[in-house]
Structures are given as structure tokens and as C-alpha cells.
Amino acid sequence: MDAVDGNAIGGMLIEVFGAEMTAASSTCGTCGASRPVAELVVFRQAPGTVVRCRTCGSVLMVLVRRMDVISVDLSGLADLSPQ
Amino acid sequence: MARTAVRGRLIWQAAPVASITRETTSVVTIELDPPHWPGHRAGQHLDVRLTAEDGYTAEREYSIASAPSEPVTITVERLEDGEVSPYLTGELRPGDLLELRGPVGGYFVWEPGDGGPLMLLAGGSGIVPLRSILRHRLRTGSGVPTRLLYSSRRWEDVIYRDELGQDHDGVQVGYTLTRNQPAGWTGHTGRIDSALLAEVAWPAEANPLAYICGPTSFVETAAAALVELGYPPERVKTERFGGTGGTDGRSGR
Numbered sequence: 569m570d571a572v573d574g575n576a577i578g579g580m581l582i583e584v585f586g587a588e589m590t591a592a593s594s595t596c597g598t599c600g601a602s603r604p605v606a607e608l609v610v611f612r613q614a615p616g617t618v619v620r621c622r623t624c625g626s627v628l629m630v631l632v633r634r635m636d637v638i639s640v641d642l643s644g645l646a647d648l649s650p651q
Numbered sequence: 652m653a654r655t656a657v658r659g660r661l662i663w664q665a666a667p668v669a670s671i672t673r674e675t676t677s678v679v680t681i682e683l684d685p686p687h688w689p690g691h692r693a694g695q696h697l698d699v700r701l702t703a704e705d706g707y708t709a710e711r712e713y714s715i716a717s718a719p720s721e722p723v724t725i726t727v728e729r730l731e732d733g734e735v736s737p738y739l740t741g742e743l744r745p746g747d748l749l750e751l752r753g754p755v756g757g758y759f760v761w762e763p764g765d766g767g768p769l770m771l772l773a774g775g776s777g778i779v780p781l782r783s784i785l786r787h788r789l790r791t792g793s794g795v796p797t798r799l800l801y802s803s804r805r806w807e808d809v810i811y812r813d814e815l816g817q818d819h820d821g822v823q824v825g826y827t828l829t830r831n832q833p834a835g836w837t838g839h840t841g842r843i844d845s846a847l848l849a850e851v852a853w854p855a856e857a858n859p860l861a862y863i864c865g866p867t868s869f870v871e872t873a874a875a876a877l878v879e880l881g882y883p884p885e886r887v888k889t890e891r892f893g894g895t896g897g898t899d900g901r902s903g904r
Contacts, residue, residue, distance in 0.1 A: 570866070570891075570893045571891070571893070572867065572891050573867075573889065573890065573891045574758075575696070575712075575756055575758060575759050575891075576712055576892070578696070578712075579661055579698040579710075579712070579752060582755065586660065588755075588757040589757075590755075590756050590758040591758040604758050605758070606756075606758035606759060606888075606889075607758075607889065
């Protein structure tokens with residue numbers, strides 16, 4: 569299955585952060601590359617959503633939904649700054 | 652239970668279907684009348700959720716096809732093995748309720764103040780958010796010079812054919828047909844690549860602003876080619892909706 573990009577998870581990110589996040593700036597904790605969340609690589613196969621750096625491929629975010637709760641792992645990010 | 656809309660929060664809502672228009676054999680445009688709609692920006696999408704009797708749900712994103720000043724519409728392509736698009740394109744009727752939330756997105760959006768010239772590249776149903784941008788440009792009286800290159804398999808698959816064929820001041824529309832071409836076809840053929848973009852895209856010196864939407868492989872190829880031509884990466888906005896088959900991906904996002 570082809571990857572999509574960060575645009576696709578804009579709705580889920582609003583659920584998590586309470587704000588529009590696709591235009592937010594992200595910085596990879598591994599290679600330091602910065603780009604808008606919309607430009608990150610997104611895989612949406614079960615059981616969760618995996619967001620990777622477009623430069624080095626490191627995992628930046630993992631989001632897993634269970635009923636009405638979304639667990640979020642942001643440990644791959646050095647920075648995430650809403651516009 | 653009554654729900655109160657909280658500012659900045661997305662809520663799921665049941666939107667009546669106002670009308671359905673067939674665009675091609677596999678594509679329909681659905682006009683919706685969501686009860687709570689804060690207004691959208693050109694290029695945004697909305698999320699659709701279908702719930703089965705046993706509680707199973709499937710969510711998909713669909714690009715908004717209309718300008719911000721127009722009623723909310725989405726355009727959906729039927730994917731044969733999809734979970735959502737066969738229902739939307741084959742079963743849904745005017746008056747039905749469709750559960751949605753939106754609008755969503757703050758990156759792949761265009762406002763007249765963003766300038767241009769605009770270079771729009773569409774692969775298949777990736778034309779949908781670009782049509783919203785084109786309509787917004789027209790409705791706001793923006794004179795920004797615009798070029799659209801639309802890649803499609805066959806002429807019959809081209810969505811909004813009549814609308815795009817109308818002569819709009821300052822808008823040049825080109826097509827490339829990748830699978831087969833009607834007799835006497837004088838447009839481009841084959842997939843978008845560096846050579847084709849070098850021929851049809853605004854030169855980088857014009858400081859163009861590019862929007863590319865379509866299947867992931869299409870977007871990657873087109874974006875890389877524009878950057879190769881000298882477009883700054885931050886002036887190349889992209890939206891990828893996955894494979895062209897095998898998944899239900901979004902239609903036009």
C-alpha cells in the first residue's frame with residue numbers, strides 16, 4: 569500500500585491537538601530535517617498510523633485509536649510548532 | 652444527546668445530501684448541506700464516516716470541490732474494491748444523511764493573497780481540490796496567471812471536462828492522457844515527467860506557486876521535477892492520496 573502524507577491525518581490531528589496541524593512545522597529528532605506536517609510520510613495500515621521523516625525515514629509519530637481514545641507517541645520529533 | 656460546537660474542535664455531523672451529479676462513469680459530485688459549517692478554504696478536505704449495522708466504521712477524506720463562497724461539494728471516484736466509495740457513488744441518494752466533519756487542512760490551501768503565477772498539477776481525481784482553487788480564483792476576481800496540467804488515463808476519465816474547457820481569462824489548461832487518446836488528439840501523451848514539465852510549467856524565474864495533487868507516485872515525480880527546474884521546495888505544495896487501486900484512498904484527496 570502506498571504511503572499518503574500528513575494532509576490525510578489533519579482531522580485526527582485536530583482531535584489530538586485541538587488545532588489545525590498540517591501547516592505546523594515539524595523537526596525530525598534523528599536527522600534534524602524540518603518541514604510542514606503535511607509533507608511527512610504517512611502509513612495508515614492497522615493497527616495504527618505511522619508518520620515518518622521524508623528525509624531519513626525515522627518514525628516521528630505513532631497514533632493508535634482504541635474506541636474514543638487516541639494514544640500518541642511523539643518521541644521521534646525534536647520539535648512541533650503550530651503556525 | 653445534544654452536542655455543542657466548541658470553537659476549534661471538529662465534530663461529526665449528519666449532512667443531508669442536496670444533489671448528486673454524475674461526472675464520469677465512475678465519478679460523482681455530491682452537494683452537501685452540513686448544519687454546522689464554519690466555511691472552508693480552497694484546497695481543504697472533509698472526513699466522511701460510514702457506520703455499518705454492526706458498528707464497524709470506515710473513515711475517508713474527500714477534497715472539497717467547491718469554492719468557499721459556494722455550497723459544500725465533494726467529488727468521489729469509485730474504487731472497485733473500496734469500502735466507502737462504492738456506497739457514495741452508487742447507493743447514496745439526495746435527501747440521505749452523510750456523516751462528516753470538517754473542514755480540515757491548513758497547508759494545501761490557496762488564497763488570492765498568496766499570489767502566483769499558479770502552477771497546478773493534477774493526477775486523476777487529484778483535480779478536485781485544484782478545481783476548488785480555480786473556482787475561488789474566478790469567484791474572487793483574482794487575475795493571477797494560472798496553468799493547469801491534468802494527467803488522466805483516458806479522455807473519458809477527465810473530470811469537470813466541460814467546466815475546464817470554458818475559456819477563463821488567464822487560465823491555460825493542458826492535458827496529458829497516459830493510457831489512450833481519442834483520434835486526432837493534439838494534447839500531451841504519457842506520464843508527467845521532467846521533459847513535459849520543462850515544456851509546460853512556468854519558468855522558476857517567474858516565482859510560481861505550485862500545487863500538486865494525485866496518486867502518491869504521480870505527486871513524487873511531479874514535485875521532484877519542479878524542484879529540479881528550480882522551484883523552491885516551499886513553493887511546491889503537495890497532497891498525496893495513495894495508490895490508484897487496491898485501497899479506497901481519498902478521491903482527489
